[in-house]
Amino acid sequence: MKATGLHDPFPARPDDPDERPADTRNGGSRLYDEIQELRSRYPEALSAVMPALQLAQERNGGWLPEQAFRDVADALELTPAYCLSIASFYDMFRLEPVGAHVIEVCTNISCALNGAQQVVEAFESELGMTAGETGAAFTLRTVECLGGCGWATIVAVDNRHRLHVQAGDVPGIVAELQGADERGAHVDA
Amino acid sequence: MSTPEIVFAGTNGGVLTDIAEYEAVGGFGALAKARAMAPDEVIDELSTSNLRGRGGAFFPTGRKWSFVPKPDKLDRPHYLVVNADESEPGTFKDREIMQRVPFRFLEGCLIAAHAIESKHVFVYIRGEYELEFEVLVAALAQMRPRGLLGDVTVVLHRGAGAYICGEETALLESLEGKRGQPRTKPPFPAIAGLYASPTAVNNVESITTATSVLELGGANYAKLGVENSTGTRVFSLSGNVVNGGNYELPHGFPLRDLIYDVGGGIANGRSLKAVIPGGSSTPILTAEEAGRVTLDFDSLVGAGTAIGSAAVIVIDDRCCMVQLAVRVSQFYEHESCGKCTPCRVGTKWLSRILQKIEDGRGSQADMDLLLSVAERINGKCLCPLGDSDAIAVASYVDKFRDEFQAHIDGTGCPFEGGSSLDHVLAPVMMHSASPTGETLHGLARV
Numbered sequence: 001m002k003a004t005g006l007h008d009p010f011p012a013r014p015d016d017p018d019e020r021p022a023d024t025r026n027g028g029s030r031l032y033d034e035i036q037e038l039r040s041r042y043p044e045a046l047s048a049v050m051p052a053l054q055l056a057q058e059r060n061g062g063w064l065p066e067q068a069f070r071d072v073a074d075a076l077e078l079t080p081a082y083c084l085s086i087a088s089f090y091d092m093f094r095l096e097p098v099g100a101h102v103i104e105v106c107t108n109i110s111c112a113l114n115g116a117q118q119v120v121e122a123f124e125s126e127l128g129m130t131a132g133e134t135g136a137a138f139t140l141r142t143v144e145c146l147g148g149c150g151w152a153t154i155v156a157v158d159n160r161h162r163l164h165v166q167a168g169d170v171p172g173i174v175a176e177l178q179g180a181d182e183r184g185a186h187v188d189a
Numbered sequence: 190m191s192t193p194e195i196v197f198a199g200t201n202g203g204v205l206t207d208i209a210e211y212e213a214v215g216g217f218g219a220l221a222k223a224r225a226m227a228p229d230e231v232i233d234e235l236s237t238s239n240l241r242g243r244g245g246a247f248f249p250t251g252r253k254w255s256f257v258p259k260p261d262k263l264d265r266p267h268y269l270v271v272n273a274d275e276s277e278p279g280t281f282k283d284r285e286i287m288q289r290v291p292f293r294f295l296e297g298c299l300i301a302a303h304a305i306e307s308k309h310v311f312v313y314i315r316g317e318y319e320l321e322f323e324v325l326v327a328a329l330a331q332m333r334p335r336g337l338l339g340d341v342t343v344v345l346h347r348g349a350g351a352y353i354c355g356e357e358t359a360l361l362e363s364l365e366g367k368r369g370q371p372r373t374k375p376p377f378p379a380i381a382g383l384y385a386s387p388t389a390v391n392n393v394e395s396i397t398t399a400t401s402v403l404e405l406g407g408a409n410y411a412k413l414g415v416e417n418s419t420g421t422r423v424f425s426l427s428g429n430v431v432n433g434g435n436y437e438l439p440h441g442f443p444l445r446d447l448i449y450d451v452g453g454g455i456a457n458g459r460s461l462k463a464v465i466p467g468g469s470s471t472p473i474l475t476a477e478e479a480g481r482v483t484l485d486f487d488s489l490v491g492a493g494t495a496i497g498s499a500a501v502i503v504i505d506d507r508c509c510m511v512q513l514a515v516r517v518s519q520f521y522e523h524e525s526c527g528k529c530t531p532c533r534v535g536t537k538w539l540s541r542i543l544q545k546i547e548d549g550r551g552s553q554a555d556m557d558l559l560l561s562v563a564e565r566i567n568g569k570c571l572c573p574l575g576d577s578d579a580i581a582v583a584s585y586v587d588k589f590r591d592e593f594q595a596h597i598d599g600t601g602c603p604f605e606g607g608s609s610l611d612h613v614l615a616p617v618m619m620h621s622a623s624p625t626g627e628t629l630h631g632l633a634r635v
Contacts, residue, residue, distance in 0.1 A: 046366030089368040091350030108278045110427035112613045142614045145278040150433030
């Protein structure tokens with residue numbers, strides 16, 4: 001029994017999944033078990049921290065809230081601070097909420113030589129937001145080289161790369177994404 | 190074109206993602222051949238081929254494998270780590286290799302594992318390559334039921350967006366679950382790499398080509414290309430060129446022919462101003478120099494540059510070279526891991542000084558300062574990231590000094606309004622989090 005009334009932020013977790021209290025956060029306790037599976041792929045558990053954070057981000061709507069660091073730390077016997085130190089190093093881990101769709105425009109040399117800036121401006125005007133901003137529906141960012149230089153301009157929409165994007169294609173892309181969301185809403189209703 | 194296809198052999202311009210189709214063109218024959226040979230014989234075959242690393246360093250692949258100690262000399266697990274973290278601006282060949290010939294690539298992984306007597310293969314694939322990751326997952330799923338992996342495990346490990354992880358020791362740190370920051374060398378990975386165990390780290394194209402070397406025989410492979418640069422290379426052609434894309438050509442191919450014959454020439458009827466021949470970290474060539482060189486190690490070194498990752502970036506006459514320098518420098522500033530002070534601070538200085546010159550606020554002293562900072566980065570860090578910025582920027586000043594001078598003598602950019610790089614947004618400050626959300630607007634515009 002605890003001598004003080006202090007809250008233990010990291011209570012010990014039983015190894016047997018059946019004995020663990022049901023985890024209702026972010027899709028349930030599957031995350032813990034899935035991280036154990038990731039961990040088993042590597043000779044050393046620490047190697048699983050990146051794949052575990054990737055999974056946690058996927059389960060948390062595309063970003064890593066504080067709870068995600070606790071979950072990953074818990075599953076890999078690390079500290080949340082260590083997990084944050086990893087996430088903050090890599091560009092693809094997001095420490096702030098993102099919109100339903102993430103649009104990333106490459107503005108490195110080859111794309112820039114082929115009008116990437118005009119593509120960025122077209123998205124800014126179509127979405128009514130500045131690159132770097134997030135709304136409920138969209139996050140718009142500029143990013144470094146996505147590795148599609150010969151097919152410039154490259155735009156990653158939810159991590160899928162669209163090739164040869166020109167400013168004129170932008171309204172169509174936005175309409176397509178908004179249309180897909182509306183269809184999804186009808187299905188849900 | 191009578192270009193021999195080595196890496197993309199059997200694809201007929203398409204993909205070989207069905208295992209039966211790959212076997213129909215002789216797939217996995219090289220693996221069977223290699224496994225019937227002693228590991229040293231496989232390494233000898235690679236040495237005979239004179240295959241040199243396709244990631245950028247051009248180190249002989251056979252020699253790299255020979256540095257991995259025999260298991261009886263060093264009784265720790267041996268690891269093969271494949272560097273699929275392709276992120277050098279201009280370079281997009283490895284992703285096409287993984288998309289189109291995933292089995293030839295994975296066959297190469299198993300051949301390499303046999304050569305260095307490893308049972309563990311890790312493929313570190315850049316996080317942005319989601320599609321390529323899925324292609325490899327599907328390919329492995331087809332290979333497993335056929336028992337092709339034997340007792341070798343292959344783990345696909347996804348990166349998460351860090352250019353520095355293409356540097357082999359940073360990659361190993363990242364794979365171990367740490368921040369991707371380069372290690373001091375020695376010890377080299379061959380002795381103490383992944384988990385402080387003997388490790389070979391090879392590029393995707395090198396590994397894929399190893400399959401072909403076993404198929405053809407090292408001596409036959411060495412007949413392709415030119416002396417010191419044998420075989421073919423997958424060139425990534427991009428920039429202001431009509432037909433950008435990847436082209437597999439023999440080493441020694443004229444750069445001019447790649448741009449004008451294969452690539453269809455300069456887009457929009459413009460004229461050629463400059464070419465970056467081997468990825469953004471290699472020194473730039475003027476149009477006149479580009480007309481003289483061939484695409485191989487010796488010719489490009491002779492011209493004061495390097496073949497690097499064979500990523501050819503074509504630049505037309507609209508481009509302002511100071512803006513190019515700003516954008517290139519911002520990339521390295523953004524990607525600096527922060528471990529070594531000359532790189533962490535120096536790349537930022539280069540970007541700031543260049544921006545000042547671009548804005549027409551630069552003085553003659555700033556030109557001297559720019560080159561002085563570049564010198565103070567070059568060769569002073571654990572890895573070549575900062576050097577790349579310093580060398581690239583110094584080459585733009587060297588080749589296009591008049592343009593830099595015009596920015597200083599005048600009151601602004603002489604190309605303003607007409608340059609292809611006007612006002613390009615770099616994501617320099619986008620990754621830092623701030624509780625006030627101020628960083629959302631902390632963007633730098635060229």
